[in-house]
Amino acid sequence: MADIASRPLATDRPAPSATARLAVLRETLRETLARRAEAVVIPVAALLVGLALFSLFIAALDKSPLQFFELMWRGGFGSWFSFQNALARAAPLLLAALCVALPARLGLVVIGGEGAIVLGALAAAAIAPPLRGVPPLLVLPAMALAGMVVGGLWIGAVGALRHWRAVNETISSLLMTYIAIALMNHLVEGPLRDPASLNKPSTLPLDAAYRIGPLPGLDVHWGLVVGTVVCLAAWVLIDKTRWGFAARIVGGNVRAAQLQGLPVARLTIGFCALAGACAGLAGMIEVAAVQGSANASLAAGYGYAGILVAFLARHNPLAIVPVAILLGGVEASGGLIQRRMDLPNATVLVLQGVLFVATLFSETFYGRFKAFNPDLWKRRD
Amino acid sequence: MSAIGPSATGKAIAVETIGMTMRFGTFTALDDVSMKVSAGSFHALLGENGAGKSTLVKCMMGFNHPTEGALLVNNREVTVADPNDAAEHGLGMVYQHFTLVPSLTGAENLVISRRNVPRVIDWARERKALAAFMTTMPFDLPLDVPVRDLAAGEKQKLEIVKQLYLDRRFLVLDEPTSVLTPTEAHEVLGLVRQMTLAGDLTVLMISHKFHEVTAFADAFTVLRKGRFTGSGKVGEHDARSMAAMMIGDQPVATLASRTPLVADAPTVLAVRGLEASDRTGLKTIAIDHVEVHAGEIVGIAGISGNGQKEFTEVLGGQRARRAGDIRVKGKPYGATRRETQELAVRFIPEEPLRNACAPRMTVAENIAFRTFDLDAGGRRISWISVAAMKARAAELVAQFKVKAASLASPLQSLSGGNVQRAVLARELSGEVDLLIVANPCFGLDFSAVAEIRARLMTARNGGTAVLLISEDLDELLELSDRILVMSDGRIVHETPIATASVQTIGEYMAGHH
16 A cells, blocks of 8 residues: 555645755754753753852851852862862762663653662672682673662662552652662671671672772772763663664653553663663672772762752763763862861752752753744744 | 622623724734624524634633724623633633533532632532522532533533623533533533523524524524624524535535445454453443454544543553454554554544653654654664654655744644644554544644545545544544444444434434443
């Protein structure tokens, strides 16, 4: 049977002239620029508004906001030393943010990355001791795999609950984080405890051979490179492959996706599992590069900071890289600010909270400004 | 108004428009229309889709501000700046679609619709006042039941009662019977007619159903392309002369003529013993046997909420089935992507923006939903090509005349008609062996409706099997080769179009079988 679209009813347009084509091209370029600019200007503006609000908070404490920002610059970005500190702190944020950004493309707000980080780290730390003596080139991938599988199962379960039982993924992932931390504490203090760890219950320490070292010539571990590469891969997955496109359809409208015959269950659970695998990998790196064993220090809040990074980056994996470094710098400066300004440690958390609220609020402005929205400037009436 | 309902005697008001003109930019939607609706009359406003009926009514109700012209209420000129002003003058409107809150009872709906609801509502007192008010109404309605449990006819009556409760004595009824069965329509219009005869109410009814106009209205006004083309008393004109005023000298736009049915055309869709839960989960829809052959349109009629929606959802993979067998071209069909692509199954669901599109994705992306994972030769690909997507979208947008600012605009920035055109462009391009369509013309303008119906007929003539689920009986009668009636989750009647009788279909729709 013939192509329906080419049957009658169709109208043929005359081919446009060269000048007309040029005008169309210019118009298209202008539109594209406007739409791209919106994606940069609004988040940056939100960041500035957040900082301004935070200044008021600092001023209310009778401290100088200027001094605060100056110290933040010095502690996070001002010197090579402090910038390396920022990069080191950005490393886990990259993967933690992906744990939020990937499900977000399906329209899911998963905030339980912390749980997947903790359990991924525990799995990686637990699998290493029995493999003692095996070459690191085999053990490190095995540890990464263990962390990713456990993290993937954890957040994959959130996706499965959401798809088959209609359990709200935000609530379930948050609550499952508490379970994850409790589970880790139980195992670290019980079956997996290193008898030698007295004050701070931990798993058996990793052999030095199984630790992830710093990048050559830097004081930043390899986690930064791994995180950046995974972010790139996630961007390719979402923007360039059919699975990413299908996931965006599911996120745009589940009913439309069903009508297209897309495997909604597999996409939902698969993307959640992938997100959990990213967080699990972050946990493995945290164990292998920083802690050296699994213990309570793993629940350091990277999973929560990752939420902020993902939202600031508007769930775009490429934007996650610079945003994570920015937030890494903010965290790196915390100690310096605390010492110099006599501010409580939680001040940086307040800053993160204010930035988060400003970012969420800015979501309501997309498409509202004529300068950024060709649909508005083209509307005639 | 007071908490106690108005007394209902001799309160009908007269309304008149003089030289009403409405321009949108260079487009004149309404051109110098004068219409007189005398107090206590049941006046019909006739015209094709797009003739300007809605624009005229919106000007009267304060939704539109006429470019020129005046509105007279009881022979006094009034200015209506917004719908609140219209309400002050006693002008009210009952929309085609229900505006009641489904989870609240009738009584609650009535009380909260008042403009001066007290902060604390004394329900005992309100109930007493309502009971007193209802004794003045010819309608008998259960006011203590949540509105979602009312039948469509009861909801329509409640909408009318609400307007009267708010003391509006000039009512515009916008195609009031489009969601009712013929019996319900007859009852509601009869009661409204009684009230106008008693002088309690003036009614202006927008309709294109001549049989309603001749049975209930006493006067009519006809518009065509925004202009007044005639008026008169109903008894003095027959349907033919009214149709002439509506359509003018031009021939009626007709569908691509229907090619004769092919004898023993292959069965494309075969449904047997299908069972699924309805949306409440309490009832079951059970389709014993439905077949659609190549080159025919099978229409499914039924009042909204009798399982048609669930049936469409099962076919579209949006609802799980409990039992039964669905085959397309003899192969089992479970609505997976591979099956829809290999068996060439397409869908045009109702409310396309809600059911068939991702509103925030771009026009080009939405048009690519069927083909993003295939290359030009129809083979599965892993890497999508944005350039190919855009090129194809540009072609289809031109071919289906979709008006969009650009291909990169979010789909939700398009008008309803253009969203539907974009969906048609996507679903009707390429090979289509089975097309499942639900209420495709809901809420669309005249040109879009005509085009969609023509495309469905063209597809049918080309050999596509079309299953058309619609709540618009006229649409079904116009397009279908066979009509099935669905009631209470079951197919209760089947008739070829040649022997179809509106009355019989209506009885089956209403569950009298």
